Amino acid sequence: MTTADTQPAAPYGTPETPRVAVRGEARLEVDPEIARIGITVSARGTDRRSALEDLTRRNAEAVDLVKTYGEAVEKLETGAFSIAPELTKRGKGERVRTYHGSVHLTAELSDFTALGELTTRLADLELTRVDGPWWALRPDSPAHGEARRQAVREAVQRxxxxxxxxxxxLAALVELADLGAERAEAYGMPMAGGMRMAAYGGGAVEEGVPVLNLEPERQVVLAQVNARFTMTPPDLSA
Structure with missing residues (x-):
């Protein structure tokens, strides 16, 4: 074996085997697959027990309402819970003026027809706030794979x-480096045009609550790759 046989190939090619390095990019706009809403149930009372009882009851009402939508709701999770006293601002001694409690829920839906009805029915509940929707693709969405394939095809064509x-x-592919394929907006983060509603007073959900017409926000999927190829010797005589 000669010394030339043991040496690695030149990183930038040779006159006989030149290399070309390109970047392939793809940008797709697709319909969202899921929508997430945030639900905050609140309660307040002059004593801790009454605040807790009201909070427990309202939380159960919100959870039960969400669960009535069956398979349209893919996920329902309870987040932060808090209950804290509010002290009087005046006076020599510290006295509790009232107690504030809250529970945060997150619901994930794939049926956007049910989404508009559910959000308004939740907002009609007592001391309940609704935030969202936040539109997104699933992590394993086929759109990500299609964007990557398009980026590779563009690199080859370029x-x-x-x-x-x-x-x-082109003679051979030397290297293909994935720079990532990700949405412009991170999963689950608030996006422009989000909705926020709050309900105060009232009690039971009334029939005939107006339904919001929510238009899904198109999602942007990006993919980028770096590719290096070897070429046949060029014709530089022209």
Whole structure:
């Protein structure tokens, strides 16, 4: 074995085997697959027990309402819970003026027809706030794979055009580096045009509550790859 056989290939190619490095990019706009809403149930009372009882009752009402939508709701999770006293601002001694309690829920829906009705029915509950919706794709959405495939095809096409401009052709793929395929908006984060509603007073959910017409926000999927190819010797005589 000669010394030349043991040496690694030149990182930038040789006159006999030149290399071309390109970037392939893809940008897709697709319909969202899921929508998330935040639900905050609140209660207040002059003593801790009454505040807790009201909070427990309202939380149960909200949870039960969400669960009536069955398979339209893919996920329902309870987040932060809090109950805290509010002290009087005046006077020599510290006295509790009232207690404030809250429970935060997150619901994830795939049926956008049910979404508009559910949000308004939740907002009609007593001391209940609704935030969202936040539109998103699932982590395993086919849109991510399609964006990556398009980025690779663009890289190949771009490299081929460079090679043809030199009177050469592509010989082999040397390296393909994934720069990531991700949405412009992170999953679950608030987006522009979000909804916020709150209900105060009232009690039971009334029939005939108006239904919001929510238009899903198109999602942007990006993919980028770096690719390096070897070429046949170019024709530089022209």
């Amino acid at each position: 490299a081929r055009e460079y090679a043809e401009a030199l009177g050469a052709g």
